Structures are given as structure tokens and as C-alpha cells.
Amino acid sequence: MAELRRIPGLEPKIARTQAALWRLSAVRAFWPLAVFVTIFFAMVLTGLIDAVSDQLASIALLIFLAGLLPLVWIGAARYRPPERGEAIRLLDRQSELRPLSALQDRPARPDASGVALWRAHETELTDAARRLNVPDFGAEWRASDPLYLRFILPTLLALAAFLSFSVAGERLSRAFSPDIGSLFGAENIRIEAWITPPEHTGKPPVFLASDAAPVRVPAGSELTVRAQAPSAPNLIIEGEEGRERVRFSKTPEGAYEARAIITADSELRVSWWGERASWLVEASPDNPPAVEWVSAPEVTPTDKTEFSWKASDDYGIERLELVLFRVDEGGDAREDAIIVQLPGLSPKEAEEMTSIDLTRHRWAGLELRGFLRATDGAGQSTMSEAEVFILPEKLLLQPLARAIQDIRVTILREDGEYEVAEAQNRESLVQDEVFTEATQRISRAPAGIQRASLMIDAVTYKPERYFEDVSVYFGLSHAGSILQAASSTDEADETEPLLWSLALRAEYGSAADALRALQAARQALEEALRDGASEAEIQRRMEAFKQAAQNYLAARMAEALANGLDSPPSDTDSAQGGGSGMGGSDFADMLDALSDLTETGATDQARQLLADITNMLENLQFQQGNGSGEGFPGMPGEQGENDEDMPDEERELSETLQELSDLLREQRDLNDDTLAEQRGERRSQPGQQPGNQQQGEQGESGSQPGEQEGKDGGSSRGGTLTERQARLGDLVEELARRRGREGGSSEDGTGAGGTVDEETLEAIERAQRRAAEALEDGNNFRAIRNQDDATDQIRDLAETLAGELDDLKRERLGEEYGNGGDQVDPFGRPMGGTSDSRDVNIPDEAERQRAKDILEELRRRYGDPADEEERDYLERLLDRF
Template sequence: MADADGMKAVNARVSATWRNLTLLALGQAFWPLFVFVCLFLSAALVGLFDRVEPAIGAVMTLVVFVGSAILLFRGLRRYRPPTRAEASERLDRQSDLRPLTSLADRPADPTRGAQRLWASHRARLMAELKNLRPPSLSAAWKALDPFLLRAILPLAVVAFAVLASSQAPGRVLRALSPDYGALVGADDMVVEAWITPPEHTGRAPIFLKPGLEGVRVPKGSEVTLRTEAPSAPRLVLKGKKRHSQAFVATPDGAYEAKAKVMEDTRLSVDWWGERAAWKLLASPDDPPTARFVAIPSIGTQDRIEFTWGATDDYGVKTLELAISLREPNPAAPAAEDRVSVPLPGVTPTEGADTVQLDLTRHRWAGLPVNVRLIATDGAGQEGTSETVPFILPEKLFLEPVARVAQEVRVTVLREPREYAEQPTNEQALQQDALNTNAANRLATAPPDVQKAALMLDAVTLHGERYMPDIAAFLTFRTAEGILRAAGSKAEADAIDPLLWALALKSEYGSSADALRRLEAARRALEQALRDGASEEEIKRRMEAFRDAANNYLAAKMAEAMANGLDAPPSNEDGQAAAGGPNLGGQDFEDMLQALQDLTETGATDQARQLLSDITNMLQNLEFQKGSGSGKGMPGMPGQNADNEDEPLPPEEQELTDAMKRLSDILREQRELNDDTLAQERGERPSQGSEQPGEGAEPGEQAGTQPGQQPGGAEPGGDQQAGNGSQPGDTPGAGAGEGDQADTDQAGTGPGSRPSNETLAERQARLGELVEKFAREQGLGETGVPGENALEGHVDSDALADIRDAQRRAQGALEQGNERAAAREQERATQLLSDQSSSLASTLDAMREARTGDRSAGDSTDPLGRNANGGGNNGDNVNIPDAGERQRAKDILDELRRRYNDADDEEEREYLRRLLERF
């Protein structure tokens, strides 16, 4: 047992000696490589490779790799590993007894005495083994490493690693993998990258700068990268999957790559290493939502009316009303029609509006249906509202011809089935053969189309004898011919516009055609405003709408006169509206001009609202038959609502005359304001602002009837105003004719100003008219009530404010400050308009108290204006004044100028998007 323990100790000492010899052999073979690697690691940890140029760093790393390979190769050649025999010999050499070698001997004499002697010798050897120690080899190490670099260098590496802290792995990694592309000039390569969001988002392009991380972009954006390099780089996209693609050469010698960003993606450009990289975060595009705020109901003129609401993160592109039959035809159970719903603006992110849709022409008009809203965003995603049951309104046709046309029309349109295939007849292809199948196309038509053809055949049987309107008879025969010649359902549906036009003409007369043109022009203009069409296209459609409106007015006037209207009603501006383009007077022209200004300045929401108001006003136009005295329409100023031959009470007549005078002053003040704005822009004041008849005989204007009062008074009304007053009446009554004539003869009244007046002189003359108006109503020059003032009817403070604004405007014009003058003129115009509205309300209350008719105050003329003589001040329609419209034009011109002068590409892109939107 003791011998076994001793041998274990001997083996341990031999192993330790072998390890020391092996370490020394490694040191002798790889000592240069060890020093070289330690120096490299120290340089890397202190950041030396990060501080030098990329090309120098790449060369240094290459030198390290090449040098390390050479030293490693030399070390492998020089390395001689020691054996255990060498270790035993080195250990055994320490004792003269050579215990390790002696223990391996065996006694030659087997006698007992020899054995005792060997045992004694063995014990002595075992005791000598305890004195053996592994050699230190210090002399060899000192000769190999006299400066103890084997300890200093590792300690230095550890110290530098501690100082570098968390940056140590990165520094070493960058030192081991430098930018080798810098050796061929890749470090000078510039990568330009930008993100183009989807068009429906309305967002500007995003330019990616180097080093940006976590850039959030809309889902579906397109990234474009462009660079110049000796060869094509590669674009690497790392999302859920890795994808790479090569750049494509462009005609100008550069390289370009494009990709879609549909998820969170890391973008990198590789060419001899990573040249650029960005982390892009894709924002999801949620589908839109749509809802009924108010469920559909039947509104005016058989229109479907409802209030909708819709939202989307980037804007709703289209909104449609989906219509399906509650009890569908078995042949088409999934049939659904979609009707476009106008949106208040271009792709609103959140909107709500009340709309009226004319669906009386729809094929399912009069049937129970289910309706729902479908909102679509720019990405094509749809959001659907709840389904609401409804009965589509249908137009009521009373004329027999119109009813027949409508019945035949819906019979064809409601048929969902297609024509059957024509049977082939090979004999018909022979010469002189008759293709009877092709000649009888109606036999392959669906049942309802055949039924409609039979209905038309029955209606037109000897129709030339019994139909008073030969045009209706020919229309029916034409529709029957279309059905017999049709070879498909689409061809059969061509009878729709033909029969619909016949039904409208038979039921409503010739003005229906003009109304259709007006509605078509309105839809075209509204579509252009909603879609952001070009300025030229909007201008063209605006002119079409203006022509359609004037044609519709002319048609309604002609129809009214044919029905017994004695003479065209005169408007309050003094222009005879004989069915011509000026029907409605200056107020209607102002509405059209304001609409045109709004379209030109990009105020699409206001333009669409005004367009809707004008269209509704025209559609509600109704003329009434007069009494034969040329008074025009009942309810106009100067008429008694109860008895047209009975004069108005003195107080009402006085208010009526005051309102007429105030309306004339208001109109000329507006014209002066427009001319001031024109002069401020450097334009010549419009000569069109001069009233017709300038230079004519006093008291008589061009376009007025003999005896008609300038300013728009009716002949009959003037007789009541001037002759109906008695000597004892209140002063001011009856002044509407005599005083006005005196004013015109003096050349100072509205409508007869000298043509060579300056703007300041015109403003001074208007101020004198206001002072004269105040004196005629029993007020002092400064607005102090006199003895005969109409208490509570004419606001003296308002007149004083008007005169003060006019004086300020006159002073500004004399000093050449048109901008300040325009502001004061706008203030005077607004005060005059408010005073006119106040007098109109007072007159309405008087009439209601006298007649007991609450509708007296709501009487309107054919254009929807107040028919109480006060003139229309634009309260019913929101029309921005001329100053606001001009400022909008100036802003638009400034945007265009800055766009043309801008040098920065981002600024130009921003201005371009502004111009596209406005």
C-alpha cells in the first residue's frame, strides 16, 4: 500500500514536470505570436482601429492577420512537444541515486539475503523520491522573456478591457471585421434614400438621413434608394423573413432600388460591407368606419335624406350607399347597387354630413330595399355600416304617357337575367340562306324584356291616331325597336334615358330638360371640387354651370309666361328679368361670382355649400300669375297682402321706401368696395360697376320700363309709394319716387353717378346719401333722433357708425391707402346690410300683426329672397365678401410665386401639395 502511494506521488511529479516542459516548448515556439496578438487586442480595446481612417484600419487588420498566420506557421514548425520519458529523465537527474530509473531494476540474486538487501535499497530509493521536485525552468524562461512580457501583456489586455467596459466586444469585433470596402473607395459612397408614403395618406415624402433608427412610416410606403458605385450594391430587407435584391442601373450611370414596406423592416445597403442601414416601423392602415347618424327618410322633392358619419386614419376616399332588394329576385339573389355619396372635402379623416340623393330614377324606386353605407379608403379597404330597411322613393307620374314610359322602363331595368345564347344554324351560313334565329333576337331575351316589348307594341297600336303628342308615339316606337334589335341586356337597357326623358317631359314640361342640364352641371362641378381637379377644368365646369343656371331661369320664365304670368317680375336692382341671363338681378350674379371666386381660391367646402344652396334655390323657383297690372309677384314691396288695390298703411309704406333707399346705397357701397380692391391690386376699377343707364336722361335707366323707379321699384309699387300718401302722412312716406327723382336729376343718386368720379369722390357722395337718408327719416346728421323719427325702426347709432366708417374710408382714399379704405368700406357694407335686415324684420312683424298671417314674414321671391322690399343681404346663403375672396386669391398667388422661386426640394414639395389641395 505504501509503495502504491509512493508511485502515485512519483507520477504526479512526472506529470507536473511534463506540463512545465510543454509550456516552455509552447513559449519557445509561439512566443512571437503571443506578443503580436496581445498587442493587437490592446490596440483594439483602446479604440485605435475606430480612430484611424477606414482604409488604414483595414490595412492594419490585414497586417495582423497575415503576420499572425506567418508566426503561427513558424511556431508550428518549431514546436516539439516533450514526452513523459523526457520529463522523467529531467526529474530523475536531480539525484545521484537515479531513483526513477533504479526503481525499474530487478535483483539478479534470488537468495534471501539478496532479497533483504534489495528491499533495503528500495526503501532508500522511495525515500529519495520524496526529495524530487518538478523543475522551475526559470533560467529558460528568463532567457526567453527577460522583461516578463508573459505577465505584463495579459494584464494590460485585461485592464484595457475593463476600461472599455461594454464597448470592449464591439471594438474587438470592429477591429477584426473592418471596412475592407474602404480599400476600393466604398467608404466614399453616398446612399440617398427616401420614403414615398401611399398617395391616399396625403403625407409628404420622408428623406432618410444616415443614422436614423425607428423611422415610422405608413404601411405600404415605397422606399427608394439611389447611389453611385463601381458595381451594383445589394438591398437587404430583414423583417419576418430576409430578402435581398440587387440595385438596377439607371440611364445616368447610378444605381437605384425600390421596395415596399409592409412590416417592421431593417433596411441595409451592402457593397463590400454595409454602406447604410435604417430601421423602419410600419404603421398599420386601419379600415374605415361608416355609420348612419340619422337613418334614411324621404326629404323634399322625393329625395332620400340621411345623415352619415365616417372616419379613417388617412381619409375616406369614397362613400357609397349600397342598395339591395329586401326580397331579391331568385335569378340574382346577391344583386346590389351602389350610389356615390358626396364627401365634404378631399378624403376627410373624420366627417359627418346630411345629404339628399335623388334616387327616383333608380331601377328599384318604389320597392322595399335594405341600405347600408360603405366607406372606402385609399388602400381599397372597406368599412360597412349597419343595414337599414327602407322604401326607395319614386317620382309620381300622373300623365298617362309618363306612367307608361316609367312602367316599361322599370320592367326592363329590373330584369336581372341575360339573353340566352343564339342557337347555331350552319345552314344559315350558306349563300342565299336566311338566318331566322338572328332576325328574331327578342325570342332569346329574358321574360321581362319580352314583356316590355309587348307593352310597347300594345301602346303604339294605331297610336298615331290616338296619341296627341306624335313625339311620344315616335319615342315609344323607337324604344320598341331598340328592344327588338338588342342582343344583350346592356343593349336593352339603352331605353332607360329615352323613356325617362319622355316621362319627365310629359309630366313636367319643357323646363325638365333645362333642370336635367342644371343638375348634370352641378354634379360635374361638385365632382371636380371634390376630386381636386385642375384650375382649368374647374373653370370650364363653372362656366357650364353658369350657362345651365341661366338657361333654366329662362325656361322657367317662359313656362310661367305661357301659364299666364303677365310680365317678368322686376328685381330689386332695377333690371327687368325677362327670362334672360340676368333674371334674379345683381344678387344672383353676385352669388355666381362668389361661387367662381371660391372655386378659384380652392375653398372647396364653401364652394360646394354655395353650389348646393344655389341649385336648391333654382329648383324651388316658382312664378305666380300676376293681377294683370304688371306688378309681378304677390308679396313684393308696395303691395298689400290682403288687397292689392288697397294702399299700405303709412308706417309700412314709410319703412318700405326707407328699405329701398337703403338697398340702393348698400349696392353702390359694395361696388365701390370691389373697385377699391381692384385699384389696390393695380387693376383698373371695373366699369361694370356703373349702373345701366349712365348718361341717359335723368330718372330713366337703360332696361327700365317707363315709369319704373330706378333702384328696382315696381311701377305699381311706386304709384302706391308716391301717390298713395296723403298730405298729412308722416314725413318720409312717398319719398321713394319724388326724392329719388330729384336725387337722380342732381347726379348724386345711386345709378346716375358721373363716370369721371374718383373713388374718394364716390365715397364722399355715398356719405352724403347716408346723411340725406338720415334727414329724410327724421334724424340729424350725426344720428341724433329728431322730432319725426320712426322710433325703434331706424337705428340712429347704426347710421352714425356707417357715416363714420365712410368718412374714414374717404380719408384713406384721399391719402392713397386703399387697403385701409377697403377695411372701412367692408365695415360700412356690413352695417348697411345689418340695418337692412333689421328693417326687413320690423316690416315682417308689422305685416304679421296687421294680417294675422305668420307666413307674411316668410314670403320670398322666385330666387328665394325676401319679398318685403328689403333686398337680399346674403344671410340665407353664406357668401364670403369680396375682400375675403380677394385675400384668398392673393394668398394663392403668393403660394404660386414661392413655389416657382423655391430652390429647396422639400419646400417645393410642401408648396406643391398645398397648391394641389387648394
């Protein structure tokens, strides 16, 4: 038997014949499938599927998939793969010798003569096999495909693909991925999504749109997706950390809602039978706050701890604390945090000086290690570098007060635990016996509590000898009873408020209660200003502060009289000392200015003025009199010194200061009246405030009772604004002429009464003359500008002369002047005219009135009918103030 593979060129003929049979068999089996697929793809490529609705496109795909499977199954069942023998038989038909089949035979008698004959026959068969060709299947193809679909279908597909070459991919994609959900009501789905940033960022919610660019939100924001759908959709969040699927829950309204926290850049998708919405969200990290010392803590003359600090955060600082640790080895390792008031509500950047009274702290008098800790709204905290300082303790001069303070700190610094009693249940008690261990709790107290109890017993021994205030004695006895009954250090610490008040009462007497009330009222008002409380709440706390200030002044006055003050100070201003009598107009002006600032929303200025007023009241001092009724600083002379005892130069300078003070007061009154006229209000008459609705217009038509006095060099409140301004200019001219006539000028241009040179007075007079001309021309704007210029120059001149008067007194009195407690006024301010940098800066009345006018105008416009946009703008302005 010969091998067919040995015949050159025969094996490829057999393979091609077999492939032709395979194609013929495949067409016969799968031609329905081919027609079905070709028609669908032709519809897709020509755009027919793309032009119909989502529902029809989905139906077409479902029909295609539904028809595809059975046709594939039918074709597979009908398909018969051709075998090799079938291809060989088709090739053998071309020769009568049947060479391929014959070559596979073998000789029946393998003898010598038979073998030679067989070899010759094989050679003939091999030659015949080489002459064989692949048979023609034309008849078979015509029988199997009479319509020539094998050519038409590929041509149709190729033509459709050529015509839709640029959009073929999109059409195929839409055809095979239609919105199947449209068959189930997807067109009725409504999806809303928004992101709510954390509250501490102060940012508004962000609504998401499907076609919007990536949205940037703070890290930690909450995503809310709400969907109106037939069933619950799926929320998929893909980020750097992986993929997260969030479940939707049904709301009472019948909708579906899902919530998630955005911590990193993410892609959000809502799917329901396909993707229904998607968004890209970028998360901005919330950086921790930064805080540092600007100046190390130091002790002020009033025993307060003062330090400067600087802090910042990208969204605002929520809390700032002074964290303290004890330095000594015996101290506990626990921290003690003290809240530091922020200048505003969640400031992003702040740099301020803070003054805290820590004399009541349990570690007062010890060396501490302090840190500043800033915390933002996200709860992130940052600690500053350490500063080591000694915490100031309250300066108590009375022995009894110091003893009470020692008892107090001994209790507060004890953190040990009480010993547990041996018998704790009823079964351990014996009949007819008394369980004394349950009552003798002080014996189980830590060493510090026991020592404090013994100290109270020692201090209260022989009270009739050492106690002048019986309330202090009874208070200590009550504190001792609390310690005897206490069963824990927390219960023992409850004696702290009582012991502190007793120490202050023993040191200061009854004024201590008024001081505590004043400090509490100040803190309440400061918190309202800082936190942006309502106008009614701020006004209520303002009135409480005013009342507390008046009560404190009354208590200090009563204490001073009890200690030997001959008579109460006058309620009038001290013209030459520049101070204020207790309850005088200066103090009233301060309270009025504070009220105006709180009303107009100037919180920073109000807080500063509030601190200044409180410091002045805390520094309030009185002197015992000399029988003259002028026994407090701020009046002419020092310690009963009369004008006649003063040197001529000081007396003349003091008189000049008095004249400048009167001139400055009248110029300010005129400024207020001019401002009132500019606002359209009626001008004030002597003794009335500008803008009073009961004022008349008599000043414009004739002389007033004060007019003649103004011509004589006194008050200039009578007449029109122009006449009054002109008379003020005449007064300045007269002052310059009189000072020059009395003292002349020195070589450096100064007169005998101080540095009142002609140029200064001429500049003041020019400003007043220009203001009078502007008033006469009806130009109130220019008049106000020149009046303010004249006011500033008069004030600067008065301050300069007051400084010279201080220098003259200091040269004459030596170290005693300005150093001792006798050289300050009741508010703790240096005597001698103007104040230094510690003085209270009271905003000008005209500025305060302008602020009030602006606020009233905003309220009026908000009440008038206006478009919604303007109304919202005005509402934001009013909320701010």
C-alpha cells in the first residue's frame, strides 16, 4: 500500500477539496442564521436602529438575541463536517483508475512476479493521482444557494459599513447596549444629588449636574442622592481606595435615598438597568490648623497672664486652648487646658494679644510648661512649641486672706484617692455596735485634704481675736464641715468657690462681690459680641454691664468713704487733670460709646473699649482727702496743692489747657450740629443734642442767649452755624494774641505758657475760617472736612501741652510724680492732662452717629418694597451688623 502523503502536491488538493466541502456544508446548515445576522447588522449600520426610540432599540436587540440562539442551535444540528475520505472519493471520480483508492490497496499474492507487476501498477496510479484537480462544486452551490446569498449578504454588509464608516462604532455600540431600563419605566426616573460640606467649613451645599465638570468639595463632605424610581437603584463610588457600593433606603415619601461621605477624589454612578447618572468629585483635604507664640506669657501689673499668639486654618479655628503641665518632678503628668477667647466666630486667621486672669488656677505660683493648642471644626488639633513660665498668683496682703488661699490651693492640688472603708455592707455590722468608719471620712482622705482640714481648724481657733468679719469665720467653718463629710476629692473640690470668695472678702471687703459681678457681666457681653448674638441679646447684656459697673463704682466709693475719704468726688469733669470723676461725664461717654458700637455692629472696637473700661474700673483708686473736699486725683494740684502754690509757668500752662479744653468741646459740638444739618435734621440749640425733633430754627434768625457770652470769649453755642464757627476762629485769634502779650516768644518760637507758637494757632484759625466760609456757601461737606482738621489740631496741641505740663511737674516733684499710687486718677490713669497709650480710645461721637445713620438707612430700605435680589443683599448686610 502506497502512502498518499508521498505523492507530491496531492495532500493540498485533498485539503482544498475538504475545505470546499466544509464551506458547502456550513452554508447548507447556517444560511438562515447568516441571513438573520446580516439583516440586523445592515439595519444597525444604516442607522435604522439608531433612529428609533430606546424602547424599540431594546426590543430589536432582544429579538436579535432571541432569534440568534435557536438559529445557532438549528445550524449546529444540521451541520455535518466533511471527512477526508469524502474528499478523496470526489477526487477519484475524475479518473477511471480511481488512483487514490487503488493506491491504498496491496497485492493479493506477494510473489516475485506479482510484486514487479504491482510496482508498475503503482507507478501508473501515481501518475494518475498527480493529474487529479480539485473538483468543481458549481452545481452543488447552485443547488444549495440558488439566490447567491453567499455573495449578496457580504456585499450588503460591506456597502453598509462603507457608507457609515465614521459612525459605525457608535451605531454598533448603541445597538448592543440600548437602555433596557426604558422598557421598565426608566424615562420616569428622577435623580437629585447634592453634597453638603462639613458645617465648620461654612460652605453652602453643592448640587450636582450630570453634564457638569468635576466638582471640588472639602474632604468629609456628605453626599446625598435621592431617586424617584420603580425600585431601588445602586450607588457606586469608585476612588483610589477601591470600589464601594452604597445601598438605597426608602424614604417616607416613597423615594429612595443614599448617603455617603466623600473622603477622596471619586467617580459617582447611579445605575438602574444601566447607568442613570454619573459625577466626578474632587475632595480638597482639610489641613490641620497652625498655631504659634508671638510673645511668651508674661505677668501684667494687674496679675494677669498676657501673651500674643497667631493661628490660622483653612476653614476656621473652632477652639484655642492654653495647655499647662507642671514642670516640677512631683507634679502630675495630666494636662490642664484653659480656653482662650477667639477674636471672632471661627476665624481663618487671627493674631491677637490675650490677657487672662489665672490667679484662681490651682497651679498659680508654680513653674509651668505651656502650649497653645488650636482645634479646627474637623477635630484636628495642633500644638505649638513649649514656653516655660511662672503662673501668677493673686497678690493678697491680708494674713487671713493668704491663709485661706493656702487652704484652697492645698485642696485643689490634691488628686489622690480616698481609702476604702473596711465595712461596706450591712452583713459586716454587728448588733448594738456603731460603724464609726462610715462617718470618719476625713481619716480616709488623702494627705492634702487632711492637711487642709487641720489648717481650717488652726485658722478658726479663737475667732474672737482674729476675725473682724463674722461671715468669713462662718464661711471657713462651713468649708471645714464640707471637708469632714466629703468622700472623694471631687466633693472636696466643691469648697473652691467658697474659699475663693472668702479670701477676696478678707482682702477687699464687700467690693469683691461687685468686682466679680462686673467681671461676669463683661465676660457675658464679650461672648455675645464675639459669637454674633442677636441685637436684643447684646442690648440686654449691655444694660447688665452698665448696672454692674455702676454697682462696682458705688461699692468702691462706699469702701473709700469707710476708709477715711472726706467727701465723694465731684460728678464734673476735671478740666486740668484730664481725669474723670467717679460717675462723671467721661465715664458716661464711655458707656454711651460702648452702647453705640454694639448697636452698629463694630464688634472689634466694642470689645476693645469693653476691655479698657473694665481695666479702668479694676484699677480704680481713691485717696483720703485733706479736708478740702478734693481728696481724689484728677483735681488741680497734687495732694491739696492750690493754684497759688504752683509756679507761674505751670499755672499759665494749666490755664491754656483749660481754654483749649473749652475750645475743643465747643468745636466738637459745632461739628455735630453741622453733621446734623447735612443729614437734614434740625440744628441743636444750646443745651440740646443735635437732631432733637423739638428744636426750633431760632438760631438762624437771631441771637441766642449764649451769643453774647460767645462774643465775650465764653461759649459760642448761640447763632447760626456760620456765626458760631466764625466766633470760634475769633477765640483762637484772641488766644494767640493774649498768650503772645502775656509771655512773648522765646528764641525757639515758644511762649511762656508752653509750645503755643503762632504757626500752630494760625493753622487752627485758618481751618476754622475755611469752615466758616464753607458754611456760608452752603458746602457742608467741605465745612465738615475743615472742622475735623481744626478739631484734630486742637487735640494734638492740647496733648503736647499736657505732656509739657507733666514734665514740669515731674522736674519739680521728682520721683514721686507719676510713680506712686497717689499720682494716678481713680481709673488708674496718669495725672497731668492727656492720657498715654493706656488710655481708653473712645470713638468720636460724629463717627458713631454716622454709623447709626447708615444702619437706620439700611433698615429703612429693607422695609421698603424692592426686588428680591436687593432685599437679599440688604438682609445679608443687616445680619452682618
